[in-house]
Amino acid sequence: MSPDRSGRKQAKEEGSAARRLLARSHAGSAYAAGEAILEVRDLVKHFPLTQGIVFKRQVGAVKAVDGVSFDLRQGETLGIVGESGCGKSTVAKLVTHLEEPTSGTIRYKGEDITKLSGRALKAVRRNIQMVFQDPYTSLNPRMTVGDIIGEPFDIHPEVAPKGDRRGKVRELLDVVGLNPEYINRYPHQFSGGQRQRIGIARGLALRPEIIVADEPVSALDVSVQAQVINLMSRLQDEFGLSYIFIAHDLSVVRHISDRVGVMYLGKIVEIGTEEEIYEHPTHPYTQALLSAVPVPDPEAEAVRERIVLEGDVPSPANPPSGCHFRTRCWKAQHRCVVEEPLLIVPENFARSTPQEAVHHPSACHFAAERTAVLPRSTD
Structure with a gap:
């Protein structure tokens, strides 16, 4: 040709x-809310x-x-x-x-x-x-x-x-x-x-x-x-x-x-509605983030648990194998090193109904709810 x-x-x-x-952009009726x-x-x-100035080669x-x-x-x-x-x-x-x-x-x-x-x-x-x-x-x-x-x-x-x-x-x-x-x-x-x-x-x-x-x-x-x-x-x-x-x-x-996705090192590790993420987080990274949010209640702030992550964020040029968060996670086991978790409803919540707040995708092999992340007022 x-x-x-x-x-x-x-x-x-x-x-x-x-x-x-x-x-399609003018056919608004074809895409209703939701x-x-x-x-x-x-x-x-x-x-x-x-690397190199004249003869460049990709090294990563x-x-x-x-x-x-x-x-x-x-x-x-x-x-x-x-x-x-x-x-x-x-x-x-x-x-x-x-x-x-x-x-x-x-x-x-x-x-x-x-x-x-x-x-x-x-x-x-x-x-x-x-x-x-x-x-x-x-x-x-x-x-x-x-x-x-x-x-x-x-x-x-x-x-x-x-x-x-x-x-x-x-x-x-x-x-x-x-x-x-x-x-x-x-x-x-x-x-x-x-x-x-x-x-x-x-x-x-x-x-x-x-x-x-x-x-x-x-x-x-x-x-x-x-x-x-x-x-x-x-x-x-x-x-x-x-x-x-x-x-x-x-x-x-x-x-x-309306919905929130939490990203870590190039991946979404948890996604769900505002209530699911803020009130019922199941991924350790989401829980650590929320524990650092100040609470406008001195009594609740004094008794709540703070999750302090150890180490630095790995380089995106050389991310960890398996789960990217495993180098800073307190739950990390050998499975996290060799197997990358999928962003799906975790196995231990698979029997929950879609109406339950824990029934949302989370990329963690050992996903679980953690109490006292964002405590309510005690009065």
Whole structure:
């Protein structure tokens, strides 16, 4: 086949894929609340380690994401928590196609977006937007707020004709709680919370179905965090959004999330509803994380048990065999060295009913409930 014919065939395929995705995005009735709109399976991202200057050779790989699977349902918020360096932000970049996965699939409404390019990928990006962690460096300091929020309309002109764009930008500023008259100001003229609102407005511009929020409140004061979280909750109800909310603050994630996934060294080690994870954790790492959360009750704080993990987090370039958490786990046995635990309902909870809080996936051979992780008030 000639290069011209090959190029035309690829363009035709991309165009048909783009039309399918756009048609599905407008067929909202096909994906009612509770149905999976995004399916991630066995997602892997390895960054190669090389030696040499002229003749480079790969000597290893940083396993940033090492087999992550989850579903995001229509209208829900999935929180992802874990220590710094566990792979949370890499998952966000993979879902939004800012990074190419090493392997695995990401299905948006049944279409594997990891294999898309050109117009088909552009159609997906219209429906999966991102809010970045730093509300200052994610905004171009040389552009006005109007240009920043209106830039998506230049890339997707079908969303807003040129004559309507300024009015839509003003409308978006009003939606996120900013004065529409600020349209000609620059990012340095706003506070941190206001800049994050601008980032959220930019993410909303194309009316996406999914927003990936990568630690959107970690750089803000506590009082401002609450304002931004409440804003995101309100926008979710108004626009029917689905969120992937990434953070390391467990209390923030609990406030906004319907389900929570706990990551450790490139893997999700436990996933379940907010109640299942916070009130009935079964994985040792989740229990250790929750035991470090301050409790606003001096009496309860004085009597509760604190789990102190020994050692450092292993390098993602050379993770332990078997269970990645075994080098810091007080339950570790020989089985943990030779056999990697699967993210399934543990064997000892297999007889529990799905309605019971312990009946949720946990990647541990010896999963068990541990009391006094988050004790209630004693009065």
